[in-house]
Amino acid sequence: MQWIQGFSVGTNTENSVAISHLLYAHDTLIFCEANIFQILYLNLTLQLFEALSGLHINKQKSIIYPVNQVSNIEELAGIIGCSIGSLPTTYLGLPLGAKFKSCDIWNGVVENFEKRLVLKWLDKIRRDFLWEGNNSSHKYHLIKWDKVLQPKCKGGLGVGYLDKHNKGLLMKWLWRHGTCKPSLWKEVINAKHGIKDNWNTKIVNASHGVGPWKYKWLNNTTLMEDYPSLFNIALDNNSSIAHNWANDNWDVHLRRAVQDSEIKDLMEMLADLRPTTLMRMFQTV
Numbered sequence: 001m002q003w004i005q006g007f008s009v010g011t012n013t014e015n016s017v018a019i020s021h022l023l024y025a026h027d028t029l030i031f032c033e034a035n036i037f038q039i040l041y042l043n044l045t046l047q048l049f050e051a052l053s054g055l056h057i058n059k060q061k062s063i064i065y066p067v068n069q070v071s072n073i074e075e076l077a078g079i080i081g082c083s084i085g086s087l088p089t090t091y092l093g094l095p096l097g098a099k100f101k102s103c104d105i106w107n108g109v110v111e112n113f114e115k116r117l118v119l120k121w122l123d124k125i126r127r128d129f130l131w132e133g134n135n136s137s138h139k140y141h142l143i144k145w146d147k148v149l150q151p152k153c154k155g156g157l158g159v160g161y162l163d164k165h166n167k168g169l170l171m172k173w174l175w176r177h178g179t180c181k182p183s184l185w186k187e188v189i190n191a192k193h194g195i196k197d198n199w200n201t202k203i204v205n206a207s208h209g210v211g212p213w214k215y216k217w218l219n220n221t222t223l224m225e226d227y228p229s230l231f232n233i234a235l236d237n238n239s240s241i242a243h244n245w246a247n248d249n250w251d252v253h254l255r256r257a258v259q260d261s262e263i264k265d266l267m268e269m270l271a272d273l274r275p276t277t278l279m280r281m282f283q284t285v
Contacts, residue, residue: 003041006031010191017191034070
C-alpha cells in the first residue's frame with residue numbers, strides 16, 4: 001500500500017507511469033489525493049526528512065493547490081501548516097494546471113520569449129557588442145555577420161549560430177531518450193506518447209565495404225532487386241556505399257542519363273535513401 005498516491009500518466013494501464021513527486025533544484029512538487037490520510041502521511045514524511053537530514057522546511061512558504069473542487073481544503077492545509085493556492089499557476093516559468101489547448105496561458109511565456117529568446121534580438125546584442133563594445137556610439141561593421149558566425153577553420157571568428165546551437169541542445173535530449181538508462185522522464189514520455197520503432201544503426205565499411213546495390217543494408221531487400229533498371233545502368237554496381245556518398249548526400253553514379261521510363265524509379269530510390277544518414281567512423285588507438 002502506497003502512503004502517498006500521485007497521478008498516472010498514459011492511457012494503457014500496463015505501461016502507465018505513476019508520478020508522486022518532482023524535484024528541481026530547491027523546489028519540490030508532491031502529488032497526492034485530497035484526503036486526510038494522504039495529508040497525514042505527507043506531513044509525517046516531511047517530519048522524517050527534517051529529523052534525518054537536520055534541515056528545516058519552511059512550511060509558510062509551502063502552498064497546497066487543490067485540483068477541481070476540494071471541500072475540506074482548509075482542513076488539509078491546516079494539517080501541514082501551509083497556505084492555499086489556486087490553479088492555474090506558474091512553475092519554473094511555465095503554466096501549470098491550465099488547459100493545454102488554451103492559448104491564453106502561454107501569453108506570459110510568449111512575452112518572456114519576445115524579451116529574451118528572439119534570435120535576431122540576441123544576435124543584435126552580440127553584433128553590436130563586437131563592433132561597439134559598451135559604447136553607445138554607432139560604429140561601422142567591417143565584416144558580414146554571417147562571416148563572423150563561421151568557424152575559425154572557415155575564416156570566421158567561431159561565434160556560432162544560436163539557432164543551430166538551440167537545435168543541437170534539443171537533439172541532445174532526443175539522443176538521450178534513445179541511449180540513456182531507464183529514468184522517470186523517459187518513462188513519462190513513453191507513457192504519454194507511446195513507443196514507435198526506434199532508429200536502427202548499422203556499420204558499413206568504406207572502400208572495401210559493402211555496396212548499395214547488392215547488400216541488404218537498407219530494409220530487408222536490396223536496391224538491385226527493387227530497382228533493376230537502375231542497377232543495369234550503374235557505372236559500377238560493385239562500388240561501395242562510401243563511393244556513392246559525397247558531401248553528406250547520395251551521389252549514385254550511372255553510365256548514362258536516365259530515360260523517361262527510369263525517372264520514376266530514380267525518384268523512388270532516392271526517396272528510400274533520403275532518411276538514411278551516414279556517419280564516418282574513425283578508429284581510435
